[in-house]
Amino acid sequence: MNRLLALLCLTFVAVAASAADKPNIIFILCDDLGTGDVKCLNPEGKIATPHMDRLAKEGMIFTDAHSGSSVCTPTRYGVMTGRYAWRSKLQSGVLGGLSPRLIEQGRLTVASMLKGLGYSTHCVGKWHLGMDWVRKGDVTELGIESEGQVNNVDYTQPITNGPTSVGFDTYFGISASLDMVPYCFIENDRVPATPTETMKLAMNGSGGKMSFTREGPGSPGFRGEDVLPSFTKRALKIIDEKSAGAKKGAPFFIYMPLNSPHTPILPSEKWQGKSGLSLYADFVMETDDAIGQIMRATEEAGIAKDTLIIVTSDNGCSPQANFPELIAKGHNPSGVMRGHKADIFDGGHRVPFIARWPAKVKGGQTTGQLTCLTDFTATAAEIVGVKLPDNAAEDSFSFLPVLLGESGKATRQSIIHHSINGSFALREGAWKLELCAGSGGWSDPRPGSPGEKGLPNTQLYNLESDIAEKTNVQDKNPEIVAKMTAQLEKIVANGRSTPGTPQQNAVEVVLRKPTPIAKAKKKAK
Structure with missing residues (x-):
């Protein structure tokens, strides 16, 4: 810990701040x-x-x-x-x-x-x-x-x-x-x-x-x-x-x-x-x-x-x-x-x-x-x-x-979501793209369940008009799906979503989880 703290002291550029700050x-x-x-x-x-x-x-x-x-x-x-x-x-x-x-x-x-x-x-x-x-x-x-x-x-x-x-x-x-x-x-x-x-x-x-x-x-x-x-x-x-x-x-x-x-x-x-x-x-x-x-x-x-x-x-x-x-x-x-x-x-x-x-x-x-x-x-x-x-x-x-109530200052523009089974989603503005067919978690349709079978493997929702994520509109908005998918891939590959030098992820990140059928075929091989 002492070595880390010494490194911090050398790395940080501190700005003078009062006790109130x-x-x-x-x-x-x-x-x-x-x-x-x-x-x-x-x-x-x-x-x-x-x-x-x-x-x-x-x-x-x-x-x-x-x-x-x-x-x-x-x-x-x-x-x-x-x-x-x-x-x-x-x-x-x-x-x-x-x-x-x-x-x-x-x-x-x-x-x-x-x-x-x-x-x-x-x-x-x-x-x-x-x-x-x-x-x-x-x-x-x-x-x-x-x-x-x-x-x-x-x-x-x-x-x-x-x-x-x-x-x-x-x-x-x-x-x-x-x-x-x-x-x-x-x-x-x-x-x-x-x-x-x-x-x-x-x-x-x-x-x-x-x-x-x-x-x-x-x-x-x-x-x-x-x-x-x-x-x-x-x-x-x-x-x-x-x-x-x-x-x-x-x-x-x-x-x-x-x-x-x-x-x-x-x-x-x-x-x-x-x-x-x-x-x-x-x-x-x-x-x-x-x-x-x-x-x-x-x-x-x-x-x-x-x-x-x-x-x-x-x-x-x-x-x-x-x-x-x-x-x-x-x-x-x-x-x-x-x-x-x-x-x-x-x-x-x-x-x-x-x-x-x-x-x-x-x-x-x-x-x-x-x-x-x-x-x-x-x-x-x-x-x-x-x-x-x-x-x-x-x-x-x-x-x-x-x-602080400072208007006009850009903060976060998008966010990546992640479920328990590793499914990904990207939120940008009102749009939310989900790279899975079901919940990716514990609610219906659960991953690999009969209820998930036959559903599109991509979901797109407009949260401004559909906050409850009831209507999947991915088929009506292919250009949005393509654009957001590319953006998600870029953020993952860069190792960061903030501005700066690209960084390394610890392991390869798989954006789409294999379906139960695909897993079974891979295991059989």
């Missing part, structure tokens, strides 16, 4: 929170979210914001690096709780950038970007299949290449989702309580039946219900400890990737039944309350004016929330969007995005500026006044001009 930054990444789950974004929604609503009233809502992927790990990679994750070796799916580090050695992260500029940097929450555990045997390279190696991990030894190796001074959290082993907290590079028990977490299933997460090692006394409150308590402690320094020009950065309202849907006891809708809705309300506590902490410490708080989600809502049950009660977690988590449709990747910075951002604003979570790195860099290296944040466009 280097705000504290708190980036809260909810897990599987749908755009329809936040009341200020969906007035028809039935879940009360007073704290996010207040954040929006005092800040800015981005109505056309998107995660870098429709699932967890790749989006988190993009938040940290400002680079689309499909440029890395992870081409589909997500990592497991025991998967090795995904962020490449030496790659700039938003945390290492801010640390190099004097920020105190802290990560509190669900990492899900891999870390290197001490092994007694072979290591599976990527994916949840590595969970089968739970017995070859020495949990008493320090972990390497976790959050503290990519720019964070401190880390407190869990390695991945709470439906993945191991079930334990991690403090910096250690597991405070060795996972000596075999456990699985109970969660509410469909039809009111209880179901369980993957079985594996866990720390004695570890409970899923305690995780969100523990994250909140730790973040509040950091704010309390760092606020005095922040007032004297020593800003802090907290990256807070929550475990909620992702499955297992486990709201703490005092929140169960609060919504009157379902345990999922209860969990959303508890998540909103955690955000409210963070807001109040900055206010009570007297640092709210100079603190940028961003609240967003890593992808759309999961079907585990039980859409039919919620819709029957008048609540749709995806709002008017088609699909949900994992999909190429907007329900998979259009996310809530609210920003408050009282010193600089006028409250009560809404913007339709196209935005991606990869844009956080470039935005943070522009806020603190540094020029990013050419080989960093290749897909990050600053949205600071939008926050």
Whole structure:
């Protein structure tokens, strides 16, 4: 890390900035929170979210914001690096709780950038970007299949290449989702309580039946219900400890990737039944309350004016929330969007995005500026006044001009979407091109399903007139399909979507996923 920080000091061109221009930054990444789950974004929604609503009233809502992927790990990679994750070796799916580090050695992260500029940097929450555990045997390279190696991990030894190796001074959290082993907290590079028990977490299933997460090692006394409150308590402690320094020009950065309202849907006891809708809705309300506590902490410490708080989600809502049950009660977690988590449709990747910075951002604003979570790195860099290296944040466009209300400044013009099976889409203006026949994810028509069979292998939608992606107009607009396909190919080949020297993708990027028939033929050969 020292070598990386030295490199940053040589590479960055800093611009003199006052304390007010280097705000504290708190980036809260909810897990599987749908755009329809936040009341200020969906007035028809039935879940009360007073704290996010207040954040929006005092800040800015981005109505056309998107995660870098429709699932967890790749989006988190993009938040940290400002680079689309499909440029890395992870081409589909997500990592497991025991998967090795995904962020490449030496790659700039938003945390290492801010640390190099004097920020105190802290990560509190669900990492899900891999870390290197001490092994007694072979290591599976990527994916949840590595969970089968739970017995070859020495949990008493320090972990390497976790959050503290990519720019964070401190880390407190869990390695991945709470439906993945191991079930334990991690403090910096250690597991405070060795996972000596075999456990699985109970969660509410469909039809009111209880179901369980993957079985594996866990720390004695570890409970899923305690995780969100523990994250909140730790973040509040950091704010309390760092606020005095922040007032004297020593800003802090907290990256807070929550475990909620992702499955297992486990709201703490005092929140169960609060919504009157379902345990999922209860969990959303508890998540909103955690955000409210963070807001109040900055206010009570007297640092709210100079603190940028961003609240967003890593992808759309999961079907585990039980859409039919919620819709029957008048609540749709995806709002008017088609699909949900994992999909190429907007329900998979259009996310809530609210920003408050009282010193600089006028409250009560809404913007339709196209935005991606990869844009956080470039935005943070522009806020603190540094020029990013050419080989960093290749897909990050600053949205600071939008926050500051500067009209006429070009920001992001297009965005590439990615689904769980690796399907691609390109959004430009009102048009959205999808290089797959179905959802590319978990909603119908699923990849390889009977419902997908016979559909065109390309989809084109005009979101201005068809926000729900109901009518595929690719056959009526061949010139648009050709132009957008060429643009997508160019962005992929260049290794970047921002201006600059072309860069290398880690592996060959395949734009169209083979059909099940094609896969079978290839296997037969």
